[in-house]
Amino acid sequence: MNRLCLPLSLDWEDWFQLCCPPYDAPDALDHFECRLPLATERALELCAELGASATWFCLGDQARRHPGLVRRLAESGHRIGLHGLTHRRVYELGRSAFRVALKDGKALLEDLSGQAVVSHRAPEWSLRGPAQDWWEELGEAGFLCDSSRAPLALMGDPGWPRRAHRLPGGLWELPPPVLWSGPFRCPLWGWGLRVLPFGLLRRALEDRAASGAGTPLVLHPWELDEGQPPLPSAGLGHRFAHGAGLKGHTDRLRELWAGFTLVSLESWIQGQ
Numbered sequence: 001m002n003r004l005c006l007p008l009s010l011d012w013e014d015w016f017q018l019c020c021p022p023y024d025a026p027d028a029l030d031h032f033e034c035r036l037p038l039a040t041e042r043a044l045e046l047c048a049e050l051g052a053s054a055t056w057f058c059l060g061d062q063a064r065r066h067p068g069l070v071r072r073l074a075e076s077g078h079r080i081g082l083h084g085l086t087h088r089r090v091y092e093l094g095r096s097a098f099r100v101a102l103k104d105g106k107a108l109l110e111d112l113s114g115q116a117v118v119s120h121r122a123p124e125w126s127l128r129g130p131a132q133d134w135w136e137e138l139g140e141a142g143f144l145c146d147s148s149r150a151p152l153a154l155m156g157d158p159g160w161p162r163r164a165h166r167l168p169g170g171l172w173e174l175p176p177p178v179l180w181s182g183p184f185r186c187p188l189w190g191w192g193l194r195v196l197p198f199g200l201l202r203r204a205l206e207d208r209a210a211s212g213a214g215t216p217l218v219l220h221p222w223e224l225d226e227g228q229p230p231l232p233s234a235g236l237g238h239r240f241a242h243g244a245g246l247k248g249h250t251d252r253l254r255e256l257w258a259g260f261t262l263v264s265l266e267s268w269i270q271g272q
């Protein structure tokens with residue numbers, strides 16, 4: 001069967017986990033409604049309907065709270081990757097704390113899932129700015145793949161490659177997909193995937209699959225949870241990026257992703 005293939009990733013975090021106060025405070029998980037189990041079920045159902053296997057970038061703090069869910073993801077045929085011990089920007093941690101988080105997070109998730117954890121994505125694409133070279137720590141820590149370097153001005157660097165590539169030392173970098181160029185460049189995930197015209201998105205995904213771009217689809221389980229409360233405090237930009245186009249998004253994705261072979265990042269790399 002000759003089907004178009006795309007890598008699929010999910011960032012396994014709850015609906016309120018933005019990288020800004022009060023959502024990234026150490027006790028935030030105690031203060032906001034926990035909806036991750038429900039959203040995880042919906043995402044698992046969608047993957048099953050589409051015959052998809054994916055890489056789930058998991059947070060250490062959520063994995064400790066929901067160890068059974070991490071096991072379930074692994075038992076359902078998905079791969080587990082690391083999204084940090086907590087949902088804080090990497091460059092705010094400092095390089096040595098990042099190194100420790102890689103080691104501890106990998107060990108924790110490997111323990112829970114019974115899998116080798118070899119993929120990494122920094123919260124909010126934060127291997128940027130002062131941390132733009134810290135991917136060098138990943139190879140040292142036993143990772144084979146990163147997906148944290150967004151070719152976008154606000155979240156990374158528009159000069160970074162827009163296709164999967166290897167960094168010095170051999171680490172695979174699978175950047176998230178973006179649309180267009182210059183000031184109009186926008187993410188092909190999150191709000192971009194929820195509000196842009198269907199036909200345009202479908203053509204963009206077909207192009208990337210046909211050319212073997214290796215740019216992973218990105219989904220947060222909370223994007224499938226229409227019943228989530230509004231963020232209690234957030235600026236206009238955050239409100240838009242988080243809430244725009246949530247209604248009916250599951251049906252839209254079902255249609256948008258139909259016909260593609262959706263695989264984990266690890267599987268996609270293996271096929272190269």
Ligand SMILES: [Zn+2]
Nearest residue numbers: 011013123124
């Ligand atoms: Zn995240």
